[in-house]
Amino acid sequence: ASTLGASAAQTGRYYGAAIAAGRLGDSTYTRILNTEFNSVTPENEMKWDATEPSQGRFTYTNGDRILNQGLSNGSKVRGHALLWHAQQPGWAQALSGSALRNAAINHVTQVATHYKGKIYAWDVVNEAFADGGSGGRRDSNLQRTGNDWIEAAFRAARAADPAAKLCYNDYNTDGINAKSTGIFNMVRDFKSRGVPIDCVGFQSHLGTGIDSTYQANLKRFADLGVDVQITELDIEQGGNQANIYSTVTKACLAVSRCTGITVWGIRDTDSWRTGANPLLFDGSGNKKPAYTAVLNAL
Ligand code: XIL
Numbered sequence: 001a002s003t004l005g006a007s008a009a010q011t012g013r014y015y016g017a018a019i020a021a022g023r024l025g026d027s028t029y030t031r032i033l034n035t036e037f038n039s040v041t042p043e044n045e046m047k048w049d050a051t052e053p054s055q056g057r058f059t060y061t062n063g064d065r066i067l068n069q070g071l072s073n074g075s076k077v078r079g080h081a082l083l084w085h086a087q088q089p090g091w092a093q094a095l096s097g098s099a100l101r102n103a104a105i106n107h108v109t110q111v112a113t114h115y116k117g118k119i120y121a122w123d124v125v126n127e128a129f130a131d132g133g134s135g136g137r138r139d140s141n142l143q144r145t146g147n148d149w150i151e152a153a154f155r156a157a158r159a160a161d162p163a164a165k166l167c168y169n170d171y172n173t174d175g176i177n178a179k180s181t182g183i184f185n186m187v188r189d190f191k192s193r194g195v196p197i198d199c200v201g202f203q204s205h206l207g208t209g210i211d212s213t214y215q216a217n218l219k220r221f222a223d224l225g226v227d228v229q230i231t232e233l234d235i236e237q238g239g240n241q242a243n244i245y246s247t248v249t250k251a252c253l254a255v256s257r258c259t260g261i262t263v264w265g266i267r268d269t270d271s272w273r274t275g276a277n278p279l280l281f282d283g284s285g286n287k288k289p290a291y292t293a294v295l296n297a298l
Contacts, residue, residue, distance in 0.1 A: 004280075004291075005038030005075075007298035011253060014039040014076050014260035015298070018232065021045050021062040023270065024069060028285040032266050033073075039120070040070040041078040041231070041262050043272075047087040051111050055091045055103060060114055067118055078231070078262060079119040081126035081169060082108045083153050085140035093141065101145040105156045112160035121165035121199055121229065124157045125150050131172055135182030150186070151195045158196040169201030169231055175211025176220070187224050201231035204248060205264070205273070208238035215251035222257035232264040234271060234278035235290070242293035245280070249297035 001007040004015035016039025023029045033040070044050055045062040052058050070077040083104055095103055112122065128150055130138045137143050150168070157166050168187065173180040183200065190197045200221050211217075218228045230252055235244050252258035265271045269283035280291040 001298075002295075004036045004295060004298065007295060008260065009038060010298070013252070013258070015294075016040055016076065016078065016260060016262035017266050018043040018080075018262060018264045019066060019069065019266070020270070021065040024065065029266055029270070032281060032285055033069075037075065038073075039076040039078060039260055039262060040066060040073075041080050042066040043265070044087070046079055046111065046115075047081060047084065048092060048107060049087045049089045052092075052107055053089050055089075056106075058110055058114065063115075067115065071118065076120035076260075077118060078229075079112075079115060079122040079164070080231075081123040082111060082157060083124065083142060083149075084126035085138065085142060086127070088141075096141060097145060100141055101149065101152070104142060104145070104149065105152055108153050108156040109160045112157045112164070115164075116161040117163055119161065119164045121167050121227075122157055122161070123169040123201055123231070124153050124166050126169045127171065128168075129170055129179050129182050131179060133178045135178040135185075137182075151190065154190070154196050165198040165227065166196055167199040167201045167227075167229065167231075168197060169203060171203035171205055171232070173202050173217070174204055174206060175213040176217045177211075180217055184221060184224070187221065187226060191225055197226060199227040199229055199259070201229050203232035203264075204230050204234075205232060206235040206244060206248075206278075208236050208240055208244075210244045210247055214248065215254055218251060218255045218258055222255050227257045227259045228252075228255060229259055230261040233261060234264045234273055234276070236273070237268075237277035241278075242289040245290040246293040246297045249294050253298070
């Protein structure tokens with residue numbers, strides 16, 4: 001097939017992009033989006049600060065724009081992200097203890113209910129594990145409400161939208177390492193105790209190299225009985241960019257439960273990684289060698 005989405009669909013997968021509501025008026029942007037991608041993720045529009053700017057008052061205008069853009073194009077929509085230590089509204093940052101726990105679970109319930117039946121997969125919890133060698137949880141206001149905050153969030157999300165796949169999503173999990181093993185142990189525990197979890201997202205914000213255990217890491221999670229998805233892919237431009245994009249694509253295709261890949265933006269100029277030129281299209285919307293490498297690998 002001649003587009004990323006159609007090529008991925010040949011093996012039952014999707015190829016998606018993170019998109020921004022504020023860019024949907026850009027005709028080059030929407031042309032590429034509508035032609036190439038069959039999944040969308042809101043880059044910021046469904047985060048806590050965007051959807052509940054003051055406690056108990058929910059605003060879905062921009063999230064709905066992303067949703068409708070995706071649905072009208074026949075795309076899947078990945079919801080991102082119900083709970084995260086970053087991009088919290090100020091009122092939530094000021095809470096702690098049971099007040100924060102209750103507010104967080106209410107947030108999960110309300111947002112997942114608003115989008116009920118429309119979301120392919122939700123990043124229920126984002127970036128809850130620490131970097132480095134500990135393999136433990138990241139310290140955050142949410143973590144300080146008790147170690148069970150993650151399972152409470154997943155149970156609330158399942159109750160609100162039983163059709164959505166529920167994912168845990170994180171970065172620096174691009175190989176078998178202490179952080180990814182900590183997450184692996186949590187997923188194994190959740191599966192053994194019946195805590196609802198369906199998928200693990202590997203953000204994959206990569207530099208100029210890739211861990212040799214990238215595919216083996218995806219596989220060990222899939223073997224736990226969850227889907228795996230590459231959720232925020234971008235790769236620093238350097239001599240190897242196209243090769244690394246190809247390696248990541250092939251790794252997903254080699255793991256039957258790897259259901260799709262999302263790149264974190266469309267053109268280099270849309271990227272949050274200023275100066276890295278980490279995406280598949282240049283600032284003018286032209287296909288880069290990395291694009292061709294992905295299309296050939298799919
Ligand atoms: C980033 C967005 O791309 C930026 O626009 C925003 O200013 C900060 O967040 N991990 C995630 C994403 O899960 O939500 C982040 O997105 C990038 C890192």
